[in-house]
Amino acid sequence: MIKIAVFGANGRMGKVLCEASLSAQYAQLSTALVRESNVLIGQPVGPVIGCRDTEVAFASEKSLNSDVDVAIDFTLPEGMKAHLALAIKQRVPMVIGTTGLSDEEMSTLKDAAQYIPIVFSRNYSVGINLLENLVQVAAKTLSEDIDIEIFEAHHRHKIDAPSGTALMIGEAIAKAKGWDHAEVAKFDRSQDGGEKSQQEIGYSVMRGGDIVGEHTAYFAAEGERLELTHKASSRMTFAKGAVRAAAWVKDKPNGLYTMQDVLDLH
Numbered sequence: 001m002i003k004i005a006v007f008g009a010n011g012r013m014g015k016v017l018c019e020a021s022l023s024a025q026y027a028q029l030s031t032a033l034v035r036e037s038n039v040l041i042g043q044p045v046g047p048v049i050g051c052r053d054t055e056v057a058f059a060s061e062k063s064l065n066s067d068v069d070v071a072i073d074f075t076l077p078e079g080m081k082a083h084l085a086l087a088i089k090q091r092v093p094m095v096i097g098t099t100g101l102s103d104e105e106m107s108t109l110k111d112a113a114q115y116i117p118i119v120f121s122r123n124y125s126v127g128i129n130l131l132e133n134l135v136q137v138a139a140k141t142l143s144e145d146i147d148i149e150i151f152e153a154h155h156r157h158k159i160d161a162p163s164g165t166a167l168m169i170g171e172a173i174a175k176a177k178g179w180d181h182a183e184v185a186k187f188d189r190s191q192d193g194g195e196k197s198q199q200e201i202g203y204s205v206m207r208g209g210d211i212v213g214e215h216t217a218y219f220a221a222e223g224e225r226l227e228l229t230h231k232a233s234s235r236m237t238f239a240k241g242a243v244r245a246a247a248w249v250k251d252k253p254n255g256l257y258t259m260q261d262v263l264d265l266h
């Protein structure tokens, strides 16, 4: 039985991660962590997450200790950095799904992996991780006369854009093409004149309502167009993937791993 701590347990993903930890046969929710100032501290988790009976109550994130096997973080970049420091202090492995990380925050995460094993993925669904491989096949196969664009749609509360997943797909395509993603990523065309370059990955973003997460990679040529789409309709998809990653990373050596490693998709 793997003992899981969930950081940001009152968030949209945090609640579903608690539920997924409680319902997995091989896992248990050991502690549901929130910020030190949160009024939920001491309250039972069950009514808040709408889940079956559990003894677990919300606790301060500062109370993380080495009794837990793995800590899961789907919060915001600032929170993730603080949670990494707490996990390193207690030598607790981590599964991280927080997106919108800056280069500096990404290097903090990489440094942390010298001290604890960490799985980091911008999407924990099986479908997206398969899509990451499929777009690379498409990018290599459809090499002539192709325009590549990525579209993503999410709920109105999402803060970062484009989504971490859209960037993950774009980076995979750039790698398959032998391009530097930073050079070919096109986030804004409003100031451009002239035709688009074919050595370019264009991003477009929609925000609205309760969309859980949709991503399409377009490979458009003269006369045909390939569209590879993934639609997530439940946050439980991501949460189940994260709990699976937690079980996988528990006894791994220190280092940075991805969901591709967990799923053995390389």
Ligand SMILES: NC(=O)C1=CN([C@@H]2O[C@H](COP(=O)(O)OP(=O)(O)OC[C@H]3O[C@@H](n4cnc5c(N)ncnc54)[C@H](OP(=O)(O)O)[C@@H]3O)[C@@H](O)[C@H]2O)C=CC1
Binding pocket: 007, 008, 009, 010, 011, 012, 013, 014, 035, 038, 074, 075, 076, 078, 079, 080, 082, 096, 097, 098, 099, 100, 121, 122, 123, 124, 125, 164, 238
């Ligand atoms: N990799 C994946 O598969 C997926 C990743 N995500 C990512 O997960 C993250 C969370 O998304 P979502 O649950 O919708 O967001 P929410 O806004 O619902 O939740 C954010 C949580 O993070 C906590 N938090 C924010 N800042 C801090 C901080 N500085 N210190 C401690 N805790 C903090 C919040 O606590 P408080 O309420 O106190 O502010 C809250 O519990 C996003 O980055 C999103 O992109 C989402 C889905 C799937």
Ligand SMILES: O=C(O)C1=N[C@H](C(=O)O)C[C@H](O)C1
Binding pocket: 099, 122, 123, 154, 158, 159, 160, 162, 163, 164, 165, 166, 212, 213, 214
């Ligand atoms: O914020 C979200 O909701 C999601 N974020 C992740 C991302 O930025 O790609 C994953 C998923 O699409 C949902």
